[in-house]
Amino acid sequence: MQALALTHFAARNLFETTPEQLVADGVAQKWLVDPPREGAFALAKALAELHQNPALRGGWTPPQRIVYVSCNPATLARDAGLLVHQAGYRCVAAGVVNMFPHTAHVESMAVFELPAVSPA
DSSP: OOOOOOOOOOOOOTTSOOHHHHHHHOOOSEEEEOOOTTOOHHHHHHHHHHHHOGGGTTTOOOOSEEEEEESOHHHHHHHHHHHHHTSOOEEEEEEEEOOSTTSSOOEEEEEEEOOOOOOO
């Protein structure tokens, strides 16, 4: 029988996220991000800053996996660009779900993972 893992949920204003706030929130291996139509630009930017400046991290490690759910494919694409090109993630899966038939609205989802680090 597998033991249940301790789970912690944090609700944050994604428009005001800073690298310092992410470090203060502590380490989590997996994130579920479901921003409003405006996306999670500040969050992606904070992750990119932490990736590019390891001194800001201290003992903090970024999440190994991020599942990003979006109702606006344009902001998902923008934030994915930061996560992939500046924060060190790979997009390993993506898809759309037509939850609103007969409209132009879709829900987009993408899964981002950090590449595995092989021991030296």
